[in-house]
Amino acid sequence: MSVVTSDRDAGADAALDVPRARWTTFCGVPVRYDRLGSPVGLARALLASRRRRPTHVYVNTFFAVALSLLPQLLGRLGFWRGATLVVAPRGEFGPWALSSKATKKRAFLALYRLTGMHRHVVWHAASSNEAADIRALWGEHARIVVDMPRSPLPDTALRTAPEPSPVVRAVTYGRMTRLKGLDVVLQGLGTLPAGTRLHLDAYGPPEEPDLLDECEALAARLPEGVTYRYRGPLQHEEVQPTLARYDVALMGTHGETYGHALAEVLSVGCPLLVADTTPWTAAVRGGAGLLVAGVSAEAWGAALREFLGLSAERRAGLREAAADAFERAQREERPHLFDLVRDRVGAAPGHREVAPAH
Numbered sequence: 001m002s003v004v005t006s007d008r009d010a011g012a013d014a015a016l017d018v019p020r021a022r023w024t025t026f027c028g029v030p031v032r033y034d035r036l037g038s039p040v041g042l043a044r045a046l047l048a049s050r051r052r053r054p055t056h057v058y059v060n061t062f063f064a065v066a067l068s069l070l071p072q073l074l075g076r077l078g079f080w081r082g083a084t085l086v087v088a089p090r091g092e093f094g095p096w097a098l099s100s101k102a103t104k105k106r107a108f109l110a111l112y113r114l115t116g117m118h119r120h121v122v123w124h125a126a127s128s129n130e131a132a133d134i135r136a137l138w139g140e141h142a143r144i145v146v147d148m149p150r151s152p153l154p155d156t157a158l159r160t161a162p163e164p165s166p167v168v169r170a171v172t173y174g175r176m177t178r179l180k181g182l183d184v185v186l187q188g189l190g191t192l193p194a195g196t197r198l199h200l201d202a203y204g205p206p207e208e209p210d211l212l213d214e215c216e217a218l219a220a221r222l223p224e225g226v227t228y229r230y231r232g233p234l235q236h237e238e239v240q241p242t243l244a245r246y247d248v249a250l251m252g253t254h255g256e257t258y259g260h261a262l263a264e265v266l267s268v269g270c271p272l273l274v275a276d277t278t279p280w281t282a283a284v285r286g287g288a289g290l291l292v293a294g295v296s297a298e299a300w301g302a303a304l305r306e307f308l309g310l311s312a313e314r315r316a317g318l319r320e321a322a323a324d325a326f327e328r329a330q331r332e333e334r335p336h337l338f339d340l341v342r343d344r345v346g347a348a349p350g351h352r353e354v355a356p357a358h
Contacts, residue, residue: 034048189304249262
């Protein structure tokens with residue numbers, strides 16, 4: 001396997017401190033960083049990938065011209081020499097996701113259907129729910145493999161606990177988009193009684209700045225004792241030490257195919273408050289947190305009041321269950337994705353895969 005990815009984080013202008021425009025190695029895997037946002041850098045990366053003669057090309061998004069539609073079109077034109085194209089929509093076919101920027105997405109889907117490319121790819125669904133979303137769009141004959149990703153974190157959770165505090169320390173972590181539901185979480189906080197002692201920190205890249213403005217306006221109306229602060233994105237090495245400092249994670253997501261941010265929260269034994277919109281529902285129901293009965297201010301208010309009413313012993317139990325849930329998920333034995341793809345469509349021996357990432 002080899003990976004092609006951008007030389008900068010999403011939304012960032014500055015390049016990462018990585019070797020560019022050449023193959024290097026990360027964790028034993030050949031990786032090529034390039035400026036994929038420029039035509040020259042993208043062409044250079046695609047040509048370098050082609051020279052590796054892949055038998056499978058994995059596209060890690062759907063609604064992207066350069067990193068999804070273009071590699072697929074090139075495949076139809078023979079650029080990949082008959083390699084199997086595997087497309088991971090990453091939750092982009094969910095009803096809530098499709099309703100955002102719906103006109104633009106409908107046009108994209110119509111063009112894609114017109115080309116007939118949906119009949120020549122294998123879809124990677126991270127859950128049975130996502131597989132159902134894919135079939136709803138592309139029909140019962142769509143070729144789908146279902147494989148829940150595994151977190152790149154170590155298999156053993158960090159079992160630490162924050163110092164006792166009279167103020168409940170809550171965190172939300174992930175991309176700052178409406179899909180992640182920070183606005184709904186703040187609306188739920190707004191239903192708490194005055195005098196509640198809770199502080200919420202939000203971490204993540206500001207992908208929708210207008211959302212952050214709305215959240216600041218919501219925070220200005222929070223009841224006495226309830227406070228909020230947006231703290232910006234976290235570097236990779238900061239994630240676990242930062243999340244470990246909190247008593248609870250408030251994840252307002254409208255939907256996840258896997259939920260890497262949720263896995264990172266559980267990896268430090270931090271309990272989750274989250275709706276039944278992710279593959280982690282069974283873990284939360286099994287004691288790793290509390291399920292929120294919907295993505296609404298009222299549902300969040302009720303769940304928050306339930307958590308605030310728990311004893312110290314019960315909260316400690318949630319921390320242990322959160323860490324246990326993460327470790328079970330990491331250690332679950334299952335076939336590799338590309339083994340599933342080969343079983344689905346067949347592959348030549350001596351295979352190689354190229355996975356463009358973003």
